[in-house]
Amino acid sequence: MASLSLKHIYKVYDNGANGVKAVNDFCMEIEDKEFIVFVGPSGCGKSTTLRMIAGLEEITAGELMIGDEVVNDVEPKERNIAMVFQNYALYPHMTVRENMAFALELSKKFTKEEINDRVNEAARILDIEQFLDRKPRALSGGQRQRVSLGRAIVRDPKVFLLDEPLSNLDAKLRAQMRTEISKLHNKLQTTFIYVTHDQVEAMTMGTRIVVMKLGVVQQIDTPKNLYKYPANKFVAGFIGTPQMNFFDATLKKTEGGKVEVTFANNRKILLDEDVVAKTDGKYLDGNTTVTLGVRPEDVHWDEKFVSEHKETAFTCRTSLIEALGSETIVYCELDEENDAIGDSSTRLTLKVDPKAEIDKNQDITVAIDPQCIHLFDNETEMTIMPRIPQYNLVKAKVKSGKVDLLGADIALPSAIDLPDGDYILNIPSDAFIFKGFETPLTSVEESHKLCSVEPVGEKYANKALKNLVKTYPCEQFEQYELQFNKAFDAEIESVEDIGKTRLLRLKVNKNKLFAIGNGVDNVKTLSVAVDWKKVTFTGEEKVTEAFALTNTLSARVVKEQTGKKKYNFALEVAGAEIYLTDYIATKIFNALGRKAFETELTVDFGIYDVMTADSGIEGVVEKILDYGTEKIAVVKAGEAQVNVYLGNSGVKQGDNVKLALNLPRLGVVETLRGIRII
Amino acid sequence: MDYDFKKTNGGMKRRKAISKSAIYTILTILSICWILPLIWLILQSFGMEPDAPYQSTYGSPDILPSHYTVNWYVKLFTETEFPTWYLNTLIISLACMVLSTFFTLSMAYVMSRFRFKSRKTIQNIGLILGMFPGFMSMVAIYYIFKGIGLAGNVENWKQILALIMVYSGSAALGYYVSKGFFDTVSKSLDEAARIDGATNSQVFRKIMLPLSKPIIVYTALMSFTAPWGDFIFASFILKENSGAYTVAVGLYRWIAMAEIPAQWYNLFAAGAVCVAVPITILFLLLQRYFVEGITGGAVKG
Numbered sequence: 001m002a003s004l005s006l007k008h009i010y011k012v013y014d015n016g017a018n019g020v021k022a023v024n025d026f027c028m029e030i031e032d033k034e035f036i037v038f039v040g041p042s043g044c045g046k047s048t049t050l051r052m053i054a055g056l057e058e059i060t061a062g063e064l065m066i067g068d069e070v071v072n073d074v075e076p077k078e079r080n081i082a083m084v085f086q087n088y089a090l091y092p093h094m095t096v097r098e099n100m101a102f103a104l105e106l107s108k109k110f111t112k113e114e115i116n117d118r119v120n121e122a123a124r125i126l127d128i129e130q131f132l133d134r135k136p137r138a139l140s141g142g143q144r145q146r147v148s149l150g151r152a153i154v155r156d157p158k159v160f161l162l163d164e165p166l167s168n169l170d171a172k173l174r175a176q177m178r179t180e181i182s183k184l185h186n187k188l189q190t191t192f193i194y195v196t197h198d199q200v201e202a203m204t205m206g207t208r209i210v211v212m213k214l215g216v217v218q219q220i221d222t223p224k225n226l227y228k229y230p231a232n233k234f235v236a237g238f239i240g241t242p243q244m245n246f247f248d249a250t251l252k253k254t255e256g257g258k259v260e261v262t263f264a265n266n267r268k269i270l271l272d273e274d275v276v277a278k279t280d281g282k283y284l285d286g287n288t289t290v291t292l293g294v295r296p297e298d299v300h301w302d303e304k305f306v307s308e309h310k311e312t313a314f315t316c317r318t319s320l321i322e323a324l325g326s327e328t329i330v331y332c333e334l335d336e337e338n339d340a341i342g343d344s345s346t347r348l349t350l351k352v353d354p355k356a357e358i359d360k361n362q363d364i365t366v367a368i369d370p371q372c373i374h375l376f377d378n379e380t381e382m383t384i385m386p387r388i389p390q391y392n393l394v395k396a397k398v399k400s401g402k403v404d405l406l407g408a409d410i411a412l413p414s415a416i417d418l419p420d421g422d423y424i425l426n427i428p429s430d431a432f433i434f435k436g437f438e439t440p441l442t443s444v445e446e447s448h449k450l451c452s453v454e455p456v457g458e459k460y461a462n463k464a465l466k467n468l469v470k471t472y473p474c475e476q477f478e479q480y481e482l483q484f485n486k487a488f489d490a491e492i493e494s495v496e497d498i499g500k501t502r503l504l505r506l507k508v509n510k511n512k513l514f515a516i517g518n519g520v521d522n523v524k525t526l527s528v529a530v531d532w533k534k535v536t537f538t539g540e541e542k543v544t545e546a547f548a549l550t551n552t553l554s555a556r557v558v559k560e561q562t563g564k565k566k567y568n569f570a571l572e573v574a575g576a577e578i579y580l581t582d583y584i585a586t587k588i589f590n591a592l593g594r595k596a597f598e599t600e601l602t603v604d605f606g607i608y609d610v611m612t613a614d615s616g617i618e619g620v621v622e623k624i625l626d627y628g629t630e631k632i633a634v635v636k637a638g639e640a641q642v643n644v645y646l647g648n649s650g651v652k653q654g655d656n657v658k659l660a661l662n663l664p665r666l667g668v669v670e671t672l673r674g675i676r677i678i
Numbered sequence: 679m680d681y682d683f684k685k686t687n688g689g690m691k692r693r694k695a696i697s698k699s700a701i702y703t704i705l706t707i708l709s710i711c712w713i714l715p716l717i718w719l720i721l722q723s724f725g726m727e728p729d730a731p732y733q734s735t736y737g738s739p740d741i742l743p744s745h746y747t748v749n750w751y752v753k754l755f756t757e758t759e760f761p762t763w764y765l766n767t768l769i770i771s772l773a774c775m776v777l778s779t780f781f782t783l784s785m786a787y788v789m790s791r792f793r794f795k796s797r798k799t800i801q802n803i804g805l806i807l808g809m810f811p812g813f814m815s816m817v818a819i820y821y822i823f824k825g826i827g828l829a830g831n832v833e834n835w836k837q838i839l840a841l842i843m844v845y846s847g848s849a850a851l852g853y854y855v856s857k858g859f860f861d862t863v864s865k866s867l868d869e870a871a872r873i874d875g876a877t878n879s880q881v882f883r884k885i886m887l888p889l890s891k892p893i894i895v896y897t898a899l900m901s902f903t904a905p906w907g908d909f910i911f912a913s914f915i916l917k918e919n920s921g922a923y924t925v926a927v928g929l930y931r932w933i934a935m936a937e938i939p940a941q942w943y944n945l946f947a948a949g950a951v952c953v954a955v956p957i958t959i960l961f962l963l964l965q966r967y968f969v970e971g972i973t974g975g976a977v978k979g
Binding site: 054055056076077081082083085086087089090091092093102103106107148151155 | 864866867869870871872873874875876880884885888889
């Protein structure tokens with residue numbers, strides 16, 4: 001029983017300079033008693049990740065925690081995990097009983113009676129009592145897999161790891177074992193991590209599913225959400241059988257609150273505007289080609305549905321009927337002119353009632369359920385119907401330092417200097433500050449935890465280096481002060497909780513905005529301020545760039561000999577030698593070994609994790625940006641530019657300053673291969 | 679189409695019969711060539727001239743002796759040094775069997791299961807060194823042993839120890855066959871055991887070895903027979919010290935040194951038969967492991 005935490009886990013096989021990333025930046029928090037399923041096509045890194053958790057593969061970079069303990073360097077047997085293998089991996093020379101007792105006997109913590117009791121109990125749970133004295137070869141596949149489950153159960157592990165345990169069984173047995181493993185999970189109340197390439201197993205068993213492709217996590221969500229809100233085209237196509245239909249289409253807003261969808265062959269359907277409410281306006285211009293996805297079960301054939309949804313109805317010609325008994329799958333050609341079978345974009349698959357009388361080469365009228373369509377960007381393949389919209393696009397006029405936004409005349413902060421004219425404002429949904437619900441400005445919660453446990457150790461720094469920079473406690477960095485500059489009042493139209501995020505639909509003078517309002521509760525109207533530094537303006541004369549909330553600087557590890565075989569280590573960033581905490585040093589040396597000194601690194605830190613202090617990276621304040629709510633200094637440190645939150649310090653333009661970093665929240669990346677070390 | 683089944687079938691049968699008889703004829707001739715010297719040797723070890731119990735049958739034109747006796751065996755064990763040699767050889771071979779098997783299997787296990795720097799290089803060096811004939815280094819080895827006082831004019835047990843070291847020392851170079859066998863044992867068994875809490879040596883002892891009986895038997899037999907029949911090293915290291923002789927050296931000296939070959943003729947035959955006995959027994963005892971694969975049921979199957 002334990003939670004797991006995987007932070008920036010990488011597995012890189014050294015293959016020349018670049019290396020092959022089998023697992024690329026895997027981040028996940030697994031809670032106690034969860035049933036997590038890793039799913040993806042072969043070679044996607046799911047098994048590798050599992051084996052890294054088991055300790056059978058070394059972790060190239062990143063941090064794996066089981067419970068509260070970092071286990072990167074812990075032997076498999078000490079990790080308190082049990083693993084079930086695809087090929088069972090039973091010891092053939094031992095009886096079932098010996099197989100199950102093997103781990104307990106090795107640990108030498110148990111008496112004969114205890115071992116016997118545990119084995120009998122596990123055998124009872126799995127219903128294999130009558131086979132206890134047989135050898136594995138005298139068992140059938142299903143029985144063998146039960147024994148290997150039993151071998152895991154007797155150890156009472158914190159985490160169960162199952163590596164495609166059912167793929168060697170026949171279909172019927174697989175379905176049966178599937179339910180049994182689910183039952184087992186209920187009974188044992190332990191964390192399960194299950195690897196499979198079978199999406200049915202994933203959907204039926206997991207509390208959460210991790211979809212992977214080519215070593216990269218595509219989406220982590222509950223089975224329902226994966227099915228309903230796929231994050232990209234890959235997930236959409238991977239989950240669900242038969243596969244989702246994909247069509248190229250363009251979207252155009254029409255008069256009367258409808259959106260017209262035009263397919264490649266000029267067929268058109270109409271959608272309600274609400275369906276695409278969260279879609280970026282730039283896709284609705286009638287020119288941008290997007291991918292429209294609709295699941296076979298969301299295309300309906302029955303007359304009642306078609307007559308109710310005339311706007312999304314169209315005709316097509318059936319080309320193949322697959323009667324599966326419980327349902328019938330119909331394949332249709334959309335483009336009667338070209339009988340293109342291979343090209344999926346002219347084919348439509350739909351599921352119909354098995355009683356339906358439907359024939360090959362018959363013209364039928366079908367309708368798409370408009371609430372169940374999915375839209376994807378054609379290039380990035382990411383969904384353009386995100387559950388949490390990242391930004392709002394708003395048209396506004398700028399005139400003499402004021403912006404006419406949503407009917408309110410708002411003074412722009414001095415940091416934003418724009419010529420008069422029409423602009424499109426890109427306001428991220430997290431760029432709103434609500435009176436009474438001001439939250440910490442950064443969203444990096446996880447590293448806060450780190451902040452409190454991090455020991456600023458003495459291991460690598462018994463004697464100071466020449467230019468060594470002092471370290472400052474975390475608390476000193478965390479004194480944000482916000483000037484609340486009200487921009488407008490807003491009405492809350494609706495509230496939607498998505499995971500841990502609260503999405504607000506705000507109504508401002510008939511305009512609608514999406515805003516993230518974690519913590520906002522029990523109110524109908526809000527006084528809103530805008531975090532202007534996150535807002536970008538696109539105008540005819542001038543386009544502003546997004547303000548960098550994260551600073552990146554190149555760095556390298558330096559050492560200085562202090563005695564015979566004694567060294568001190570520091571991180572050289574922009575000319576300053578920064579104290580390496582045990583945590584950072586251990587991480588870097590674990591990931592890079594002796595190459596650490598030759599490797600080019602990049603450090604990154606937020607604008608709130610750097611402050612002016614009496615020692616640190618030396619630089620000159622180039623300018624001071626006043627965003628109304630806060631002041632930011634742009635500091636030139638050598639070649640590099642660092643944005644620093646100023647708070648109350650009275651730093652002025654042209655001042656020489658020294659910048660100290662909040663070390664526990666420092667990120668370190670190996671520049672060349674792009675591997676995040678911390 | 680008309681089809682004469684009888685004719686076609688008959689034709690195929692006949693052709694098969696002809697080719698089979700040809701094959702069996704060749705095989706029979708080969709086996710006679712191979713087994714005849716053995717039969718002849720065994721017969722001669724029991725043979726005697728009529729009315730002359732200790733008269734050698736040397737020079738007799740017949741394969742079958744005219745009369746039979748066990749006198750030669752009695753003489754072999756009562757009047758010659760043969761029992762000492764026999765015991766020496768047995769000690770050397772048994773010791774080598776244990777040591778070499780251990781060395782070979784450990785090496786094979788490491789090469790099969792662990793990935794470390796220069797693993798490939800070591801493997802290749804091992805393979806190439808193993809191809810060189812062992813006696814190449816004979817002179818050097820002799821002087822090394824002489825230097826540490828195990829060769830030259832020393833006690834018998836020291837020379838026997840030297841021989842044990844020679845034979846088992848290079849055994850690990852013959853790891854290749856066992857490695858091939860270990861490679862066939864599923865790696866997930868190791869991993870399962872490792873997760874179950876087994877150390878490397880526990881995986882080797884409790885999982886690998888019990889599953890590798892055929893290859894253990896093979897390795898053990900090979901490492902028993904090698905010193906049992908070796909002549910070159912033994913004769914070079916033991917020189918004239920007949921108390922430490924192995925059977926191969928002793929028997930050879932009999933026929934090589936004898937002024938009248940007839941004197942040792944039947945004794946040699948009897949000695950040779952005795953030499954063959956333990957190997958035959960060992961093989962009969964262990965042969966079932968050769969054929970019995972016991973990995974069934976380990977993994978998918």
